[in-house]
Amino acid sequence: MKIRRFFGKDMREALSQVKAELGSDAVIMSNRKVADGIELVAAYDKEPEAKLFTPKTSPKATPKASGQKAVPSLSEIIGDDGPDSLKALLEKQHGGSAPSSSNASASQSHSANHNQPMSANARHANEIASHLDFSEAFIDDVESQHLAQDEGRATTFPDHQASSIDEAPVSQSAELAQIKEELASLRDVLQYQVADLMEAKNKRQKPVHQYLITRLTDMGLSSALASQLINYTPAHYNERDAWVYLLNLLANRINVTGNDILSAQGAVALVGPTGTGKTTTVAKLAARYAQKYGADSVAMITIDTYRIAAYEQLATYGKIIGCTVRKAQTSEELADLLFQLRHKRLVLIDTAGFSQRDSRLIKQIKQFDNGQMPKVKKYLVAQANTQYPALQRIIKAYDDIELSGCIFTKLDECYSLGEVLSAAVEYQLPVSYVTDGQKVPEDIKIAEAKSLVSAAAKLYKKYGLNHTSSNNAIKTA
Structure with missing residues (x-):
């Protein structure tokens, strides 16, 4: 496969270079905007066919070295007097079967006598145009994309491209949400495991305190209040003395108002x-x-x-x-x-x-x-x-x-x-x-x-x- 890089002031000029060097069967692999214009990367899986005739010398195309034939451009293949745009080339191709008005316009640009047989150059141009992979709509579409990027506007893509672009962020957000959910689940499991390990450690180090916390929570107290009360319990108390101490401590924490309603006005x-x-x-x-x-x-x-x-x-x-x-x-x-x-x-x-x-x-x-x-x-x-x-x-x-x-x-x-x-x-x-x-x-x-x-x-x-x-x-x- 032959891969080349082409530069042009705009997309039309770059495509003309691709067609001139690699032919109409070349595949555009990528395009991007550079400082001086447009850069195209094109590939061709076989060498261009041999030229059918000797092209005229063009000031734009000169041989690279003596003994080597210069690669003819599209204008050289169809002649200097032929159409220089793809649109005109298509019009020229359909000139033979189009109505008389199309024939007249085509004959004016190629020959003064429209009744003469089609020349070899014109027949070759038709053959090339029939196998072209690049259409005028594609060229206009690519140029409009780069023009929109230059002017800071949103690029317009075909429907199938736009749908794929819209679906990409949606799928990415769904994957991120799933990852976050899995991380949250893992965090909960780890917290539970760590809490279980800490509880087992406390049971080994302070078995009486852990037993009393269980009794307080079974009595109906919240775990937070039970832990607070345990922190004030002396470590040297046995189970019975510590339980009595905790009940008295809880009673001191309860605020009562006395007979305030029946003694007031x-x-x-x-x-x-x-x-x-x-x-x-x-x-x-x-x-x-x-x-x-x-x-x-x-x-x-x-x-x-x-x-x-x-x-x-x-x-x-x-x-x-x-x-x-x-x-x-x-x-x-x-x-x-x-x-x-x-x-x-x-x-x-x-x-x-x-x-x-x-x-x-x-x-x-x-x-x-x-x-x-x-x-x-x-x-x-x-x-x-x-x-x-x-x-x-x-x-x-x-x-x-x-x-x-x-x-x-x-x-x-x-x-x-x-x-x-x-x-x-x-x-x-x-x-x-x-x-x-x-x-x-x-x-x-x-x-x-x-x-x-x-x-x-x-x-x-x-x-x-x-x-x-x-x-x-x-x-x-």
Whole structure:
């Protein structure tokens, strides 16, 4: 195969050199723009055919050395008076079979008499044009590409080339995404393996500490809080002394507010998700306050307009207690009622229960901060048997408001208390009261840190340990 490199001012001139030296069967391997014009790399798998005649001497083409025949150009093959462009050559080729107007134009450029037989040069030109691999459309297309590059415009490619160019970035991005996904998976596996190795190392070095961490997490505490507590445990303690030390340390981390609601004055609102027992807790607090200060010193307001018979339930409790009960549907009505009941020592507000993902929850909370009503203390009511991730979402849902404390309800339905204690410690949420039944007003108590930790340890001992929990065998068919 013969490979040559050609240079020209433009694509047409470079192609003319290729055709002149390698013939019409040459294959263009590459083209690029250089400083002086266009560079073409062409290949030809066999030597050019022998020339049929002696070309005329051209000032542009001179023999390289004596004794060597100069390679004739396309214009020399078809004659100096022949067409110099490929378009004119094609017109000349079809001149014999075209209408008389085409014949006339072709005969004017080649011979004055169009009736004469076709010359050998013209016949050879037709033979060359019939085997040309380069078309005028291809030349124009290549030149337009380089012209677009010169002017800074986007190069226009044929449809099949454009589709392949567009598909290349898409496939590359897909491969990169797959590689990133595989790397992330490998990182997760390595982190898990490293964590497992570190845990095994810690178990060998500090077996008592690792055993206590397992007990704390089984009791319901988060792994982060359990690790913090273990770091303060003296290394020389045995298992029993260390366990007692950890329970006392956990009790010291829990913040309690005491009997703050029943010993203070003003307005108090109980907020929280649906089904946590807010209405019953309001009735319990009102009954306790009425026992201490009298029924005329306390009033209850409900803004729960979503639940059926919410006002009727609170009104029934009000009749039993003997205190005032009102209903507000808007923030303006709530502000008016608070102004009317300003002579009461304590006003308890029962709110509607929504999911922490419900947008109506935010609208209800904003009713207390519209600037038209006095300051209202807000307490979060949460079930003590709620899962730890759910408690996190509930507390985060009330980040925009200032919570004075929390009340944990339904302790009698719990099998573990570590989750709520862990949430109260990690989010620094004070605990005010706990409820453990439906009786009004008996089943409500002031929160005490040591009592809560003791109850959590008893539940763990009763339901959490392996030798106390009932492990039923899986029945197989």
